[in-house]
Amino acid sequence: MMAVASKLSSIAVIVITFILGFAFFYQISNLPKAQKKHHMEEMASQLINFFIFLWIGKIVLNLSVFVQDPLAILAYPSNSYAFYFAFFACAVTFVYKSKRKNRNIFSYMDSFMITILVASFVYEFIQLVWVNDTFSIGYMILLSVLLLFVLLIRDRIATNTLTLIVLVIWLIGILLLAFIQPYVTIFGYIIAPWFLSLLLAICLIAIVINLRKRVS
Template sequence: MPSAWLIGPLVIKSELVILLASFIVGIIFFRTISSYSKITTKQKTDEVINLLIVFVLALWIGKILTNFSTFITDPISILAYPSDSAAFYIANILSVIYVQIKTKRAYHQVIALLYAFLIVFFTASFTYGFIQLIAGTAAFSLPYLGLLLLLLILFVLQQDKLAKEKLVLIGLVTWSIGQWLLSIFSETTVFQFYLSHWFYGAISLAVILLCIYRKRVKK
């Protein structure tokens, strides 16, 4: 597979094409297996797409902030800079803020959005990794593919048996702890981003604390 395609003056990287295709597969998969009504499924799909757009914009903000001196002296050159893990962390923080504002901090709305997003994210990640593995364009962790497949099977088989809240929390904890364990033995990635083990640990801790808090609130 070529690393990029030239379309006139545009250079389109194959990695970007694979990434876009992976998320399209993720969205189609969610719409296919969704236990929601057609109207609700479409609404959740739109919300996930909006969140992805916000994340991409936040990633650009993160790239500008992490290369601010370059942006001040030569703004156009920032286009050539790849987004790194620092930009990814910033984009995550900004996306969380967006979700909080969008859902007006209503817990059930956050869970509903995360449920749809996780199915899309896990499917897109698996598709992306599988294509990269088959094409031989990048090293990709087979254990991570196994983890993603396990999570997808869990969501498909248990979506009508477990509450959405439980599935989301189990999914987040399993993914983050799984990635944390894998990061002990080798570098771990989320798409093209190489992330630190503390990122996965932070997600695990946040979800565990949320579970404890929710149990106390219910009492």
Template sequence: MAIRAKLSMIGIIAASFIAGLVFYYLASSHDRVQKKKYIEDMVSLLIHFIIYIWIGKIAVNFLLFIRDPIAVLAYPSNSKALYVAVVLMILTIFYQHYRNKRIFQFDVFIPVFFAASFVYEFIHILLNGITFEWAYLGLLLLLLIVYLLYIEGALARELSYLLFNI
């Protein structure tokens, strides 16, 4: 029963992220090739982040990893592993920018993140019947509508930075 709950949670997170990517693909005004490249970069960064969380779990619990490697990866991570993953992710973004002259696209990250968050919270409301999440769901919907209204204009990048800093 616990395994089914964990797998369903992973499925909800994956479906939410895929819905965010589809939302970006449909709402973006970039050409098809550029959209695919941006989505590929976003998925690549997500995979890097998951690997970095595993590295963070190993680094934080190194002595336990030496004794029992499976025990470290089997249990959930903590905030220290997340901090290690965030630092490694920032270093990766800086390295990619320095090496390949690629810039992390916040105007891709913002709609994907907001749409994925909206779908995730909506699924939780449907499945669990939690009523105190309606305000957060409304805020995400408002931010998505604001983003869609300004996406065609020249303010898309500036709006992405503004929404990211809220």
């Protein structure tokens, strides 16, 4: 029961950090009100999808336990592999949804970037203050630099280019932290260097494709 309560409290913290992220995005965004609302609805939808996929991943990873005692799965924490599963599942559904509705994926990236950067910073600040996790300091510095960079340059560069640049800097920064510190976490989940390296490779491929499109 305590494990379930702990999990629910951690989910509540993440929800609160994203609410603050949404509020920050709403205040600083130059988009019309209707478009802001639409972007926030899309981000909230993706957040809900992530939690659903996180539970699905947890069930898949503990399938034998789930078959024997479905309620027992509530006591099992969602590990990093469940996080990876949820991340890629959300990415695939978001891309599919965007393609099906014939909309530009990058049109939402500015909103996602600002919201996630703020939510991540608030989460790490809570970890530092609440549980005295000093490993949060390095990540907080990285997030602060990225957020400042985005706010200063977002009106001077194309959204797709800015998104890819920020993703690459973020991934390289976390990779460096992963080698400097015993571990690095994203919203409480320990992230392995191989996962970060895979995402970095995907981003670099996307940059090459983006450059080729410009040339052609």
